[in-house]
Amino acid sequence: MxxxxxxxxxxxxxxxxxxxxxxxxxxxxxxxxxxxxxxxFPTQPVKIVVPFGPGGFADITARQVAQLMGDKLGHQVLIENRPGAGGVVAAQAVLSAPRDGHTLILFSNGTTIATTLLKLPYDPERDFAPVSTMAYFDLLLLASAKGPFGDLRSLLAEGRKRQLTFGAINPGSTQNLSAELFKRVAKVDATVVPFKTSGDVMTALQRGDVDLGFETYTALRGSIDAGLLKPLACTGSSRTEWLPNVPTVKEAGVEGYDVTGWNAFYVAAGSPEVAVKVYNDTLRQVLATPELRRRFLEMGADPKASTPTEMAAIFERDKRKWAQVIQQANIKVS
Known part of the structure; x- marks a missing residue:
């Protein structure tokens, strides 16, 4: 048994x-x-197309973000530089890629300017979908440290006696249009002198060829930190963390002037919704990283994410603002 x-x-x-x-x-x-x-998602390496050459502010910050995004997504995030007028080359590269969500593009406030200034073969708002902002940055109103202007009020007082000269890079750039906008809001008689590079603006300021320059902290940081150029004001609505002692244009006596630059990520319209959600969630985590925030602030930028809806509203707002400036300054559309 x-x-x-x-x-x-x-x-x-x-x-x-x-x-x-x-x-x-x-x-x-x-x-x-x-x-x-x-x-x-994603199921393969991700590509971010940057419409500027290597080594510039947009490229450097995008690479820092891409590295951290790759760590979180489990797939490599690669940067592809496609410089060209108004971002056309970069945009067409993204529009010709598969609409599977694995290709992003970096847009900037310059993209909103291009919608008015250039005859684009696409519509940035219709043919692309916003993901999130990446960084915000102000411009600076700069004078020679050896020059006669200790602050913006003294420069405006001089502007009531004679015509001023403002220096900024290429007509149609954010810097150039910011100068055009400033002379209208401040109600001063001024000529905006175009220069090819930020370095040329710096040289003109130091030689006294122009009274005031419009440029980013990133571009002329060496000369500012060395005490060769004096920031008279920043163009945003509040003081920056990287130059907290520099007043805003409003604080310096000019009401109604506010210029904030930005970089943001978009995908081609028709990309999967999951791609937008995953990238937005990932960017929120990455941009809140203390180390990345420290690096961005050192370069004169504030890392900050947004919702796609918020980004769409920012784009539309800036497109309208710069279209008006372009029309008033009589800058020709090409």
Missing amino acids: HDAHLSPSPAHDSSRRRLLLAGIAGTATLATGGALAQSA
Whole structure:
């Protein structure tokens, strides 16, 4: 006679086997489901197309963000530089890529200017979808440290006696249009002199060829930190963390002037909604990283994410503002 405790019946053995197999199958399903949940998107390396050359502010900041995004997404995030007038080359590269969400493009406030200034073969608002802002940055109103202007009020007082000269890079750039906007809001007689590079603006300021320059902290940081150029005001609505002692244009006596530059990420219209959500969530985490924030602030930028809806509103607002400036300054559309 077999002991029932030592030798289970065939029915009991069969039941145990079914439970065991079911448990194994369930575990496998959970493991597979978890893996799918984690790697549903992206499924391959991601590309960010930057419409500027290597080494500039947009390129450097995008690379820093891309590295941290890659760590969180589990796939490499690569930067592809496609410089060209108004971002056309970069935009066309993205529009010709598969609409699978694995290609992003960096837009800037310059993109809103291009919609009026250039005859674009696409519509940035219709053919692309916003993901999030990446960084905000102000311009600075700069004078020679050896010049006669200790603050913006003294420069405006001089402007009531004679015509002033403002220096900024290329007509149609944010810097150039910011200078045009300033002379209208401040109600001063001024000529905006165009220069090819930020370095040329710096040289003109130091030589006294122009009274005031409009440029980013990033571009002329060396000369500012060395005490060769004096920031008279910043163009945003509040003082910056990187130059907290520099007043805003409003604080310096000019009401109604506010210029804030930005860089943001977009995807081609028709890309999967999951891509926008995943990138937005990832950017929120990355841009809140203390180390990245420290690096951005050192370059004169404030890392900050937005919702896609907020980004769309920013784009539309700036497009209208710069279109008006372009029209008033009579800058020709090409």
